[in-house]
Amino acid sequence: MTPIEKVEGRAIPFGLKNVDTDVIIPAHWLKTTTRDGMGKGAFETLRADPDNLFDSPQFKGAPILIAGDNFGCGSSREHAAWALGDLGIRVVIAPSYSDIFSGNAVKNGILPVVLPQAAIDRLMEVAQTDPVHVDLDTQTVTTPFQDRFAFEIDPFRKMCLLGGLDEISLTEKSAAAIGAYEQTLDADRPWLRPTATRT
Amino acid sequence: MTRPRTLYEKIWDAHVVEQRPDGTCLIFIDRHLVHEVTSPQAFAGLRANGRTVRRPDLTLAVPDHNLPTTARKDARGNILPIADAESAAQLATLETNASEFGVRYIDAVAPEQGIVHVVGPEQGFSLPGTTIVCGDSHTACHGGIGALAFGIGTSEVEHVLATQTLLLQPAKTMEVRVEGAVGPGVTAKDIILHITGTIGAAGGTGHVIEYTGSAIRALSVEGRLTVSNMAIEGGARAGLIAPDEVTFAYLKDRPYAPKGAYWDAAVEYWKSLATDPGATYDKVVIIDAADIAPSVTWGTSPEDVVPITGVVPDPASFADPSKQAAAAKSLAYMGLEPGTRMQDVPVENIFIGSCTNSRIEDMRAAAAIVKGRKKAANVKWAIVVPGSGLVKAQAEAEGLDRIFTDAGLEWREPGCSACLAMNPDKVPAGERCASTSNRNFVGRQGPGSRTHLVSPAMAAAAAVTGKLTDVRELMA
Secondary structure: OOOOOEEEEEEEOOOOOOOOHHHHHHHHHOOOOOOHHHHHOOOOOOOOOOOOOOOOOOOOOOOOOEEOOOOEEEEOOHHHHHHHHOOOEEEEEEOOOOOHHHHHHOOOOOOEEEOHHHHHHHHHHOOOOOOOEOOOOEEEEOOOOEEEEOOOHHHHHHHHHHHHOHHHHHHOOOOOHHHHHHHHHHHHHHOOOOOOOOO | EEEEEEEOHHHOOEEEEEEOOOOOOEEEEEEEEEEEOOOOHHHHHHHHHOOOOHHHHEEEEOOOOOOOOOOEEEOOOOOOOOOOOOHHHHHHHHHHHHHHHOOEOOOOOOOEEEOOOHHHHHOOOOOOEEEEEEEHHHHHHHHHHHEEEOOOHHHHHHHHHHEEEEEEEEOOEEEEEEEOOOOOOHHHHHHHHHHHHHHHHOOOOOOOOOOOOOHHHHHOOOHHHHHHHHHHOOOEEEEEOOOOOOOOHHHHHOOOOOOOHHHHHHHHHHHHHOOOOOOOOOEEEEHHHHHHOEEEEEOOOOOOOOOOOEOOOOOHHHHOOHHHHHHHHHHHHHOOOOEEHHHHHOOOOOEEOOOOOOOOHHHHHHHHHHHHOOOOOOEEEEEOOOOOHHHHHHHHHOOOOHHHHHHEEEEEEOOOOOOOOOOOOOOOOOOOOEEEEOOOOOOOOOOOOOEEEHHHHHHHHHHHHHHOOOOOHHOO
């Protein structure tokens, strides 16, 4: 995973609320066994319109996406995060996210910034003409016009994003604790082990 | 004396392997369900890093999303090839991965094959009080038997395969209490559509919803699975319904359920899980069951719900300006005018199936409406897709398949089917579908498809009248 600290560039003023993962990447793009090449399918339905934001000269390849409430709702497909990443997006800024999407984003080096609607409205305005700056270390979003918005992020997620950390390697350090838990479980709830028997 | 706890808190506490200083917990996962779409990259990740599956015995793989629902064998019993090369490759990859990593696998022609969320409870693999994950957001379904069950992304699938744990922050708790008795023609699907319309598509974000109240207690396990299945449509990663005698009777003697003395010990444990008197939730929503009518969606978010007796809303009627804009966009996509009576909306396609509504009770409810009637002339495509091979066999033993086919509906093989446009079952662009699935998103049932979410009885009613219909008018 690519670490992320500071991102500066154009921000796509998308702004829609309840954007579901079927919109971010339609299901027919999910018939693959790799993580690659999903950018082509990102926002496919919207990009069928030749005047869409994503392919416009000023926003093509922009690293930041501004969206409305409940971004990434619906399906758990991590393909949505892969598609955004492949499109070049490193930061999404929205008032709220679906729980599954924000987790998937972080695991793919994409920072989901949460800001109130008033801040989103202001950034949507700035983004029309000017770049936006996001700093994960100081937890701020700034503009060339002295706007400064602070955001909160879970410390564990921040650490993973800054360090580009692989969560499985971190968890493997707890192998002994997992083994001990499994032993206790077998003693306390021995009926939990699935053994297929037909009656 | 210990602090009173909710059902969610009890399950969470029983699964904490380690707690980090920042409150993040390493949570043990009791059951991991795997299907072909969200697992290939996870297995590839294990392979690339020389890792194995820590607990193959707690993992169950079954293909569902890609499988065509047409015949899987020819007249001689030979297995038919899958025409779509990408689907065939993805399905073959699951089989290879299951074999290589030693994971339990139900193949495409096994009698137990079906939608992963139908198979789990049906096999007794999903049990109350357990943590269950799957790379699919409708894993919330298993909350219907009192399991803490939620969808995960592919990176998390790999994490669970490798470690049998997940790193999680505790969720907030929300109680949705439905009190009273529902009226005739009102089913579990109408209850959850009404709830989603009430709390909104993001109403449960960051929360686990526990459904309580007499209307929930009165539901069968099938109905409870339908309700909890759509917790995610209200933004909650998981739903929960406390296990009770109805749950225990459903699970007893299922293949993977505990047997003998183990069964008795399990039931005793499960009985201890109900939310303690005096325990509190972060949020409470109370709904009067008498207010729930047979319901239908008009837009492209599952929160866009009205009673079947209602009309298409005017976007200007919403207080929130962003909802006004979204509603206007939805209506343009759906080809609907404000003020149109929902019962005047014609439908050309009918889909009865999906992990929300493909269990035996759903098949019976749809058949009861269709019986002795014929598919309307304007309905071009009407399919009934049982959730598993076992549901299919049971329905056939009861003669339900004949009721459907006599009326002109098609009786199919089990799978996810027309819920998500990943297999040949799709709704054509610009056409409407009365669908018992869970999502009415733009393009969900195929590019340009227009979905109206309804119960199985309501879908059956639409099949015989050719338009969205108040099922109560067809009930004897």
